[in-house]
Amino acid sequence: MGKMKCELVHKKIFRSTALMLVASLVLTLFAFVQEAQSAASPRTGGSYYNYGEVMQKAILFYKANRLGDLPDDYILPYRADAAMTDGKDAGLDLTGGWADAGDGIKFTHPMSYAAGQLGWAVYEYRDAFEESGQIDDILDEIKWATDFFIKAHPSPEVLYYMCGYEASDHSVWIPHELLDYRTDRKSFVLNSKVPGSDVAGSTAAALAIASLIFEKTDPEYAEKCLTHAKQIFAFGDKYRGKNPLDTLYPSGGYMDDLAWGAIWLYIKTNDSSYLDKAKSVLPTTVLGGGHTHCWDDVSYGAALKLAQLTHEEGYIKAVEKNLDSWMPDGSITYTPGGLAWLSQWGSLRYATTAAFLAFVWSDDDTVCTASKKQKYHNFAESQVNYALGDNPRKGSYVVGFGENAPEHPHHRTAHGSWTSQLTTPDYHRHILYGALVGGPGSDDSWKDDIKDYMLNEVATDYNAGFVGSLAKMYDMYGGDPLENWPQPEDFKAPQDDITEYFCRGWIIYEGYGATNIMFQLNNRSSWPPTMKDKLSVRYYMDLSELFEAGKGLEDVSITLGDNQGAKLIGLKQYKDNIYYFTVDFTGTQLMPAEWELCEKDATVSIKYKDASIGSNENDWSYKTLTGPPDYDATSFAGLTPYIPVYDNGRLLWGEEPAGGSPQFTYGDINDDGGVDAIDFALLKKILLGDKPDNANMSAADVNDDGDVNAIDFAILKSYLIGSITSLPK
Template sequence: MEKTKGKASCKKWLRPIVMLLVISLLLPLLAPGPTVQGAASPRIGGSYYSYGEAMQKAILFYKANRLGDLPDDYILPYRGDAAMTDGQDVGLDLTGGWADAGDGIKFTHPMSYAAGQLGWAVYEYRRAFEKSGQLDNILDEIKWATDFFIKAHPSPNLLYYMCGYEESDHSVWVTHEMLDYVTDRKSFKVDPSTPGSDVAGQTAAALAIASIIFEPTDPEYANTCLTHAKQLFSFADTYRGKNPLGSLYPSGGYMDDLAWGAIWLYIKTENTYYLDKAKSALPVTSLGGGHTHCWDDVSYGAALKIAQATHDSSYAAMVEKNLDIWMPGGSMKYTPGGLAWLSQWGSLRYASTAAFLAFVWSDDKTVGTASKKETYHNFAERQINYALGDNPRGGSYVVGFGENSPVHPHHRTAHGSWTSMLSVPLFHRNILYGALVGGPGSDDGWKDDISDYTLNEVATDYNAGFVGALAKMYDIYGGEPLQNWPQPEDFRAPEDNLNEYFVRGWIMYEGYGALNLMLQINNRSAHPAVMKDKLSARYYMDLSELFEAGYGLEDVEITLGQNEGAKLYGLKRYKDNIYYFTVDFSGTQILPAEWQMCEKDATVSIKYKRSDIGSNTNDWSYQGLTGSPDYDAISFAGMTPYIPIYDDGVLLWGKEPPLGEPEFIYGDLNDDGNVNSIDFALLKRVLIGEPAQNTNMQAADVNADGQVNSIDYAILKSYLMNIIDSLPHRM
């Protein structure tokens, strides 16, 4: 409260009133609650957030960035196999690992940093991961990365450090599942002729850490990791030099990476050879400046581990010199709301990783300055609480967690565009749970904008230190992870009621016994995005008037006009006087990647040999057709369910003419007379675009609305769990 200038004191009779006024003003500031604009710092010392849930979701983020052959029952329904050609150009299998960020390039250097950082979190706070039920999840994610490192290291002095590259990958905005179709997945390596001590040293560290944390659960795998770690460190140390990574991740040096790899090999093996190597690569006088542990500078983490391993006061002083810079009153810039702000690029990434180092150092009572430990600890709590919502905005910076969390992260697969455009659609079709966005500017300013990748980029290295800090917060304050979460429907954004496969149709000409149509097959899939090359559409005709006049099929002519790879088949009897012809795009790839790829057109002419005996107005598929074709790949104009779309003959979307009383049970996809878990599994296959043969697609449309989608999935699930007593359209 600012004093009134020019007045030294208040009159005695005013003092009680002034005191009451002061107390009334201070009480709201003392009470727990979100930080308001201009507040000095976030809170410490309480269970303000569900830290277990935040940790659970932050780990889950890594599954969204997996590349390679994903399990058929993958927990994220919007993800499918991706980057399956990695390594083919060099005759190797380099599939797997994580895409780096919102793009699709795979970098061994930042990936090995992220995997190593997650492993370090397990090393320090294994109990917290066990207690929260997240140990298996985080180990599974780390192994997904280390499995790739082992593949990428096919011989002692060879390491592949990148798959894909900037010019190709950044020229498109497509889901990870589409990378193989529209980008060049070229492979890049380091070897004795082109060394890369930075990437090799960093990867050696990740594998050395893996050899420690997997020892209790999988000693054989731990030994494999150790073998590769030793070989990679030897390669990095023997053939010294920076890898030629280019403009995206230009390395600042490699001595820190050598120290980082060496100290973890020492921790694992207790061989002083590695300790000497670590100290030689990171002499006690080398650490300075106000940065923190990150993919390009692991000297701060290496110094911390050397200090803990040796109890050398000189290294301890190095650690505290760096941490002191980050403390309030140090030289680090702070936002008005209390975020220790290092850079516009991933401000929260740096603050949360500095918090992790502060936690680890404050936990160690055997080395360092005891009087500083509480300050370090409090700093760490404040930074994590800021990220979770205790900030001037009153909002979380973790997608899908807390209040006012981001919904427009810069992430191509979460967005789900079918036109390679950040503006199509205007919302994200999938929820990228757990992703820590880059964060606010130095003034706490931030906007939820997919195109602002400075503030809204997400990355595997952004989440890495954050996960470890959350584990510590959970260990102190709890907040349990969600139970029976996630479910497939949880990931789909509420706004996304879009049809993924459909036909648009327009009348180009009508008259004198002729009907010229344009039919357009669309693939806007995102759950997951799938390339289709067996799509077809059927136009259903009622030929009653033709037959009643004594004419036959030979008196109606169906011809295919201009098209983009279509074939025409027909006419084929459906029932009674209902026939259909098929416009078949089999052999033509239709994929949600660009305008020219997500839709394919064909013109068809229907002509009766006598104009007075044929009419199309009673055709099932004529319903709703209009003129004026709309060629805009963003629009849904002209979409008609009465011209159904099929995948290899299996109905994907649309309505076929009714056959009278249904001879099936809604929900009984295998027609065995029962609705059970087998049908549920078949429906899941339909929804991921891989329907089993002989699946009754009419039965899959549980609510009979002409579409098979997540609503049918939810209804069938509720029925099988006895939440509802009957299916809405069960016959």
């Protein structure tokens, strides 16, 4: 009996183990199948991502592309005023608006599409923006664009459609802040002789939508937008024709844009003439499937609104014919991972914008075919979730959001090159939060490569439909936007040591009481990128051995050799036996734009009359100097903090010798020991732009506020005439 029990037990264990193995295999197979299904079918019907956070970031992207006069406390620490000369060639102020993409050109047509699309999202899903706390942010971005459209429309039959142009802008790879210095910001205009009904119709639509969404918060501005929308639409309708752009944004036609402008003017005004106009320029016979709403073809959006407003069967069928083409059983190509793929250029912008149309349509029970409602809805969710991570690479396509997100978008300012090269540096100095990159190829393949502008381009029109789809996802599934975000450090790439201004130095020659030193002043600024034309460096010397030998300053000579726009300012006392000379590049522009512009060189010879007495080895600035020079503008070789950099006489980078600040008297600009009329005359010259070589700029900053200006002039004058009895010490 014992033996039988033992055998039975062994059989039970064997059967149990076998069952467990089978179960394990089944679970593994199930997981594999699920994973395969997930790769082929992005998820729907649930909250899989933080839609509040990604919407917050997708809106923030627009701030990265702003041009014009930005606030001093701008939320993006790597951005500053840019393209401030726009319109000057036409005698106008055309500053503002958005740079189109990773470049710096400003196009009214795609910008108006993007602003109109964002406005449409607010029109449809305002509650989502309000509940997520994003309504003020998105309205602010839309207004930044519509303010530009108003500027671009200085009279009823004039509309500017571009600032900057391809040949000039695309010849450099520089941050937006340097566009005025390195590119031609020529402006281009539409008028009765140069028509552009496509640009006019799209711009009229954007302004009409703005007039609708600003009714609640700023009725006066809403009315202003409406006035311009009406005039621009009338201009585009009167002088019909395509805009003259033949590259970058060549228009495919203008009837769709006129329909788009007319339908929104009808929604705003209830003037039936606009509805009649929309129907006449967009008959149902010209509508088809296979594409979607985008900057160059807004017929799909216009047809959708016409169908909702008129309930005419022709428009309803046209809308559903288009949406049907985007379904898995339609005519659009699907990637193996489940992306509805239309084009290699911005595949994700098309899919997420088609998703927005599907959301809006399926939300409307009065027009959407009941049996198709869920199908359209599921399609829209799947495309958004694909972009956020439901794809074969298990990665987000939104910079700064989710897992395995892009780090190398094709965007000049986020990259932050100081040599105008895509390869320098080999990482991005800033995180371009919220930017939707172009997206994968038809086989789901994608590479995070700044040079691949087809797959990694970002643009204002790319994000526009995406934001609307995210608002709907938030409306359904929620998600918390980040609190107290962003902070300045959020935008710093971890690889960057934040060294923006510095000096590199090398010993060229040394011997027989003489030392030749090469100074290389660098501007690799990126927080924000800034042109500087008042930079200088100082070399600090310890002359103790000279004075102890009974010698004086006349026994050492400092001479300037080969240089790129430098001046030499002779020895000045710093403290005790420590003196310094200045290599001053004031008047020479340094900017992070090209090799030749981001760095400037100067050689200086230090020579002692008695070679046995003079020595540089105890000089503060001699420390770490080596040779020979390294001319690689991508490296930090030779960097020495002991040769400090100054901006207009104020320490910008580096370390001064211990012992306090340089000895000078405020107001004693010529360092002669007194404050008198000579100093007053020097200050006047400085303010007129004629800075003398012997001017102590720190002393010229009489009120010590960091700037030499008319206030210092007034204070010094008051002191000299006796109105005040003292100056800052």
